[in-house]
Amino acid sequence: MPSACLRVEPNQVRATVLEMLYRAGASHLGPCMSVVDILVALYGAVDVEAIRQGRPDRSRIIVSKGHCAAAVYAVMHHYGLLSADALADYCREGSLLAGHVSHAVKGVEHSTGALGHGLPVACGCAIGLRSRGDEGSRVFCVMGDGELQEGSVWEALMFARHHRLRNLVPLVDNNRISSITATDRVIDLQPLENRFAGFGFEPYVVDGHDVEAIQEALESIERRGEPGVVICNTVKGRGVPFAENEPIWHYRSLGEEQFRAALAALAEAMRQ
Amino acid sequence: MRGIIMDALFAAMKADERVFFLTADMGINLVERFAESYPSRFLNVGIAEQNLIGISAGLCNLGYRPFAYTISNFLVHRPYEQIRNDVALHGYPVTLLGTSGGFDNAPLGPTHHVVDELGALGALAGIDLYCPSSTNCARELVGRLIERERPAYVRMPKDNFDHPALEGETAYLPGSGRQTLIIGYGATAPACIAVQETNPAVSVLICQRLRPLDEEVVAGALARHDQAIVVEDHLAASGVYGALCRLAMEYQIRCRVRSLAPDNYSLQVGASPRFYQARYRLDKGGIEEMICQP
Structure with missing residues (x-):
């Protein structure tokens, strides 16, 4: 049963992410902020209770851009999968919650950190579900657009298309900035929909900060019954004005004034 | 030795529905019977070794016991990061089945000589390494591999060799x-x-x-x-x-x-x-x- 009734507010998640990053002196603010709405949409579209219980028939969410761990853990927290105490340990000595997602954290399907790993693993999950006759579960894989420069992504797409893996849905956090600069200045893959269409995936291009639009795209792919990809156009650093579209916020950690300013900006956005 | 292991593995697929066989487009006149008899637990992932390992890891998430087969120079070196992160780090019971170890593929030249894969895999935490030296060892190894809870690599020598004293690990x-x-x-x-x-x-x-x-x-x-x-x-x-x-x-x-x-x-x-x-x-x-x- 989908968890949409929980009504998680993305900007509240962003505020949680800010607190985690600030307390830990951690980086990756930019890619965390761009992916929040995608993750809120995904966890809202699946049966979170099945994930909590680790049921074999659960839908699987694999976050391949593992550097957005703070966002993943914050969303899991807001969906009731991780306690506040656990979040408080983020990047602390001895914690299981590191700067990249870890399967040591209950509810996380797969550890990622090196890019281009998630989609092949997601393919394995999808083909495994099919092999054992489980038609109801789906596998979602969240990637960054910079990550698409990894060749293994396209190996997996070819495989998924050939095997018509209808239960597998890749989603791209298309924030257009990779590690140190704009993706179109490194390897220009835009428009992404053409690339995916060429590999046999029906592209669904949505506003990546519109939770309902993302969930509608997921439903459309399921109804159509053919391989489809959700390209989520996002803003890196979304919600934190001084960090939006600034590559340095892949690496920079928040000072106290910046933290207060960012929280205030989110509070203002939630008031509007 | 490859044929002996494949025979044992084929027999195991009938008895144990967790066993899943994957190849990266290798094994002509060897893997076809797996596809014919167990189509839902056979995959030819194509010439895509990174995908071979990632898919194997994903199958472990579902509880399968994947056996990933290709020649060792392709199996180990190309997808080394996938073996490290997706298999070893997760402790997934993937068995890497490799041929062409040492100089078994001698005339194919240096890219197909494999004199360093044991060291490469041995540098990773959590993968056990096997190389059967007799046919009876090869035969009984498969059962133990299936029951393992850890990743393993098997270097499968080309030639068969029998000796009554060669048994056990x-x-x-x-x-x-x-x-x-x-x-x-x-x-x-x-x-x-x-x-x-x-x-x-x-x-x-x-x-x-x-x-x-x-x-x-x-x-x-x-x-x-x-x-x-x-x-x-x-x-x-x-x-x-x-x-x-x-x-x-x-x-x-x-x-x-x-x-x-x-x-x-x-x-x-x-x-x-x-x-x-x-x-x-x-x-x-x-x-x-x-x-x-x-």
Whole structure:
């Protein structure tokens, strides 16, 4: 049963992410902020209770851009999968919650950190579900657009298309900035929909900060019954004005004034 | 040995629905029956070794026991990061089945000589390494692999070899003397045993499990001899020689450990494994020569 009734507010998640990053002196603010709405949409579209219980028939969410761990853990927290105490340990000595997602954290399907790993693993999950006759579960894989420069992504797409893996849905956090600069200045893959269409995936291009639009795209792919990809156009650093579209916020950690300013900006956005 | 393992694996697929066979487009006249008999548990992922390993990891998430097959030079080196992160880090029970170890694919040239994969995989935490040295060992290995809860790599030697004393994970064949112990595995096992047949004073240790070594048996054998000669179609330092040196030091064993290995590897091409075995003195004559050398 989908968890949409929980009504998680993305900007509240962003505020949680800010607190985690600030307390830990951690980086990756930019890619965390761009992916929040995608993750809120995904966890809202699946049966979170099945994930909590680790049921074999659960839908699987694999976050391949593992550097957005703070966002993943914050969303899991807001969906009731991780306690506040656990979040408080983020990047602390001895914690299981590191700067990249870890399967040591209950509810996380797969550890990622090196890019281009998630989609092949997601393919394995999808083909495994099919092999054992489980038609109801789906596998979602969240990637960054910079990550698409990894060749293994396209190996997996070819495989998924050939095997018509209808239960597998890749989603791209298309924030257009990779590690140190704009993706179109490194390897220009835009428009992404053409690339995916060429590999046999029906592209669904949505506003990546519109939770309902993302969930509608997921439903459309399921109804159509053919391989489809959700390209989520996002803003890196979304919600934190001084960090939006600034590559340095892949690496920079928040000072106290910046933290207060960012929280205030989110509070203002939630008031509007 | 490959055929023996594949026969055992094919039989296991009938008995155990967790077993899943994957190939990266290798194994003509070998893998077809897997596809025909068990289509829902067979995959040819294509020439895409990174995907081979990632998919295997994903299948483990569903509870399957994947066996991922291709030639070792493709199986280990191309998807090394996938093996490290997606398999070893997760402790997933993927079994990597590799052929072409050592010089088994001799005429295909240096890209297809595999004298470093054991060291590469041995550098990772959590993967056990096997190399069956006899047909009966190869046959019984499959069952143990399925029941394992950890990742494993199996170097499958090309040639079949039978010897009644080769059983279990480590076989110790004591000689009548205490001077020399010869240690080999896989393709070098027949030469080691041939030396003992003409020189009964020599002891022989054949390892099927290369990592972790059976420390009790290996250390005991080392302690009973003045010198040990490790004969392997793999670089010495990252191979069994390196592991043995460490063992000898840790157990404070007074035994000289020597190596016959292709450390001075060259690009000169041979038409058969025998060319390389002779070149690097991995054959009976080379071992006998080293025994006599001070």
